Amino acid sequence: MESTGRFNADLRALRSRSYDRCQSCEEQLPRDVAAYAGYALDGSARYVGACCLPEIYELATHVYWWWEADKRVEPETALWRYMDLAKFLLLLEEKTLFFSRADKFDDPFEGASGLATREKEWDDFYLAHFRDVVRTPPPGGTPVPDEAVEHNAQRLLASIRQIAARDRRTTFVSCWHANSGESEALWRLYCPPGSSGVAIKTTANRLLHALDPPAQIEIGRVQYVDFRRSFAGFHDRIFWKRKSLAHESEVRAVCRGNLSDDWAGLPVSVDLSALLEQVVPSPFAPAWFPNLLASLVGRFGLKVPIEDSELLAQPFF
Numbered sequence: 001m002e003s004t005g006r007f008n009a010d011l012r013a014l015r016s017r018s019y020d021r022c023q024s025c026e027e028q029l030p031r032d033v034a035a036y037a038g039y040a041l042d043g044s045a046r047y048v049g050a051c052c053l054p055e056i057y058e059l060a061t062h063v064y065w066w067w068e069a070d071k072r073v074e075p076e077t078a079l080w081r082y083m084d085l086a087k088f089l090l091l092l093e094e095k096t097l098f099f100s101r102a103d104k105f106d107d108p109f110e111g112a113s114g115l116a117t118r119e120k121e122w123d124d125f126y127l128a129h130f131r132d133v134v135r136t137p138p139p140g141g142t143p144v145p146d147e148a149v150e151h152n153a154q155r156l157l158a159s160i161r162q163i164a165a166r167d168r169r170t171t172f173v174s175c176w177h178a179n180s181g182e183s184e185a186l187w188r189l190y191c192p193p194g195s196s197g198v199a200i201k202t203t204a205n206r207l208l209h210a211l212d213p214p215a216q217i218e219i220g221r222v223q224y225v226d227f228r229r230s231f232a233g234f235h236d237r238i239f240w241k242r243k244s245l246a247h248e249s250e251v252r253a254v255c256r257g258n259l260s261d262d263w264a265g266l267p268v269s270v271d272l273s274a275l276l277e278q279v280v281p282s283p284f285a286p287a288w289f290p291n292l293l294a295s296l297v298g299r300f301g302l303k304v305p306i307e308d309s310e311l312l313a314q315p316f317f
């Protein structure tokens with residue numbers, strides 16, 4: 001079956017939470033057998049194994065899930081972004097989320113395959129596979145001489161290294177903090193005392209549905225790994241980070257494919273009333289700020305609850 005590559009928001013959501021389970025019969029999917037993402041005859045989204053393949057009427061793509069990080073995010077997972085007032089105004093005015101280019105982040109490991117000290121190990125692993133592939137002729141083909149095997153294996157390695165480097169320049173990311181409540185550390189980082197800022201709260205499901213549907217966007221939880229022991233997955237390096245950043249508890253929306261590496265970032269249209277579950281004014285802002293914020297949000301025609309920060313709650317003794 002030809003794959004069409006067509007993803008609607010439902011299919012993206014389904015794929016991001018199904019991973020190694022057939023969504024139709026709940027079977028655990030065997031490793032090394034592709035899953036199928038697509039649509040049933042009535043147009044509803046399906047993520048199934050070979051067990052339930054007949055349910056697929058239109059195939060969007062095969063999913064080689066075991067090559068990927070476990071990126072599942074529960075649809076109701078609360079996601080936060082902390083920002084200063086200028087950034088929030090820009091969001092209201094432009095109705096776009098700005099996706100940053102992966103190589104523009106501070107973290108030098110964005111999109112990395114692993115530690116430089118283990119580069120040779122990674123190269124040797126792929127070279128061994130490529131030698132096998134090149135050495136094995138198709139049925140009826142003639143065996144390839146040794147020097148040609150080595151030359152071609154090295155050429156394949158060089159090309160996947162180039163892809164990894166290019167991916168960093170053509171992958172765009174919007175970062176979110178997954179947390180059931182607020183984070184004082186992030187308030188202090190993004191809206192320090194003396195400034196006025198906000199935290200916007202959404203959910204994974206709202207984010208998926210608020211983003212412009214035709215955009216090819218994947219939402220997933222970042223994996224925090226010890227690169228002394230692991231390499232990043234080849235296809236989804238952008239979801240792997242160093243363990244030392246685990247406190248970020250990040251869920252990211254990622255946009256890639258046929259994107260220009262001339263762009264510093266990618267503005268993606270967003271439906272604000274679908275996105276915003278609540279807006280929280282900074283607990284460090286002046287007392288008049290919440291009222292200003294409420295009238296500002298109202299002026300943009302949005303009906304979003306403005307909630308007091310948890311940090312303002314009073315103790316009793």
Ligand SMILES: [Zn+2]
Nearest residue numbers: 022025051052
């Ligand atoms: Zn099944």
